[in-house]
Amino acid sequence: MVVARRMFLGLLFALAVSGVEAQERFITVASTTSTEQSGLFGHLLPIFEKEAGIKVRVVALGTGQALDLARRGDADVVFVHAKAAEEKFLAEGEGVKRFPVMCNDFVLIGPKSDPAKVAGGKDITEALKKIQAAQAPFVSRGDKSGTHMAELDLWKVSGVDLEKAKGAWYRDTGQGMGPALNTAASMNAYVLADRATWLAFKNRGDLAIVVEGDKRLYNQYGVMLVNPAKHPSVKKDLGQVFIDWVVSPQGQKAIADYKIGGGQLFFPNAGQPDA
């Protein structure tokens, strides 16, 4: 009994101590589920960490949630893809400066049976109008993410008043990109996705890309340092090192080098100030 007790206490102690984190340099980056789930960070961050000796802890949420997290001071850097929301963030004084980083594109995914007859089209607004007219099932992320905001914008540009047109065909799920794709696969529904997450996604079911290449489907990512004046706990020096690296030629090359199945997913464009 005594031996057992000693072993148990020893085990507890070892467990507790193994958890004491070495005092390492790290930053917290609030980013989106699409960058995480596409595997980009898995490729990019080890390169940065080796270079700079700073660990990057990524909390992956939707764009809206990521910005809200930063507003509470719980992140040092935000890396998201919804320019309008980012500019609002800056206007509120929550961020220091926005740097464009890279872009990718959205694609419209749909079932091979294609009830709305949109496959092969080059015009996203036409496709959306047809889907609404056919009342074909459509899955929306509904989670204030960059993708969700882009989707809502596209409906508007297509001239569809979602509030009026919404019905049983429009499935507002409130989920990240991966879960939304899972849902679409099981419902055989249309869904707007970013190409990167789609290429990394494994549970495709009967789904395939039906519309791509429209200029309006282009999706821009930006990175910002959370304002240390508003949130004194922000690691501004380390955070700035990260931002500087991501827009530097090295960082941009690392982004371009990330491929799935030979295809590049993200296109660095830090050099375009208007992006």
Next chain:
Amino acid sequence: MTIEADMRAPLSLLPLRLDGVVFEAGGHRIIDGISMTIARGPRTVVLGPNGAGKSVLLRLCHGLLAPTAGTVRWFTPEVPGGPRRQAMVFQRPMMLRRTALGNVTYALRLAGVDRRTREARAMEALAKVGLDKQANRAARVMSGGEQQRLALARVWALSPEILFLDEPTASLDPGATHEIESIILALHQAGTKIVMVTHNLGQAHRVADEILFLHQGRLVERAPAGQFLKRPASPEAARFLEGELPW
């Protein structure tokens, strides 16, 4: 281990005095006004039909229940929080999940006995009841008779002034019953006042010096054992003795 306390000595618990004690529970009056004195000396046995209130009376005396009305007073009250000078043995022995020795040393710890003397005193008590060879056996796997002997060993180690027993042999076979009765008699020899409830007339014959007869919550008769059992004075007692088979 004998207690020399004299009835007239200022520190003695006894005599115990009950004055107009009433006990009600759930709307029923279980003890209906009992006044009596329990003095040092004779082995007192409480008899009565089922529902007469014998077990409740014992618990009122021992302090496990508080009277609804009336008083229960010891000659010298016990110090609250101090070691108990009374003890009680129940029909079921209630042993902790420890060895026989462990159960007795537990009681000694509660009585404030110093750690070094505990084990020795416990072994002495176990020997008195013939369980010393089983000191390291798990108490709860012992037979009913052994566990009840262990309960008495626990009592013996504490040397209380008074021991209440609530039908201690009701679940035991005659052999075990006999052993228990011997130990009770030995305890009495050693100086502990015995107050025991039983429904077994044979046991009353063997153990009692005096009988308290209860009927519907009242003390109906009190007499020396021989007299009560041969020629009870009250009609209720007579009916009770007729209805019961002595064995």
Next chain:
Amino acid sequence: MNTVAAAAAQALSLVAAADPKLVDIVLLSLRVSLLAVVFGSIIGLPVGAALAVNDFRGKRGVIVILNALLGLPSVVVGLVVYLLLSRAGPLGSWGILFTPTAMVIAQTILITPTLAALSRQVVADGWGEYREQLRSLGETRWGAATTLLWDLKFSLVTIVLAGFGRAASEVGAVMIVGGNIDGVTRVMTTTIALETSKGDLPLALALGIILLSIVLAVNAGAYVVKETAQHRYG
């Protein structure tokens, strides 16, 4: 059924390969949940025992509330702890959001009511059995609570392991307060959630099988301990 068989095979090969990332994830899960169980027991078991042996006004109400907390949703706990530990919250200056420490805190809060409620039940049953004898021997309420906890230790082991099972299986609390950060706060349940959302269902299922096996092994161990003790000590 094919997916399950494939997942089982994948689970076995993952375990055999002992992929360092997987090992880290499993160790972190165990660490967080075991620490939560330890702290939860230190608080919950004495509270349960005290509740069992004491009488006071409103006792029944407290018991009802405690039993209701058995069903405390993990996301709710996660949300509340997040709001407390966020930089914008009252304990923000501690800076422990998105760390394993926060996860331990959240899981401790989650399972302490379970441990208290179940130990209360067990000790109350014991108190019912021993009450008169213990009082007769002069035991105090607090002394009785301690004595009963020790006497019933094998039943309590079962309860503690039930608490471990609950902690190890929950995802709502650790996801919110931990952030599922790769290499830092990623545990088995959050990894399963992540792999599911990436569509990698076989991997998610494989991890699920590993998690289930661990919880099952722990509970089987508890059962054996209890049965042996019952047999030995009655």
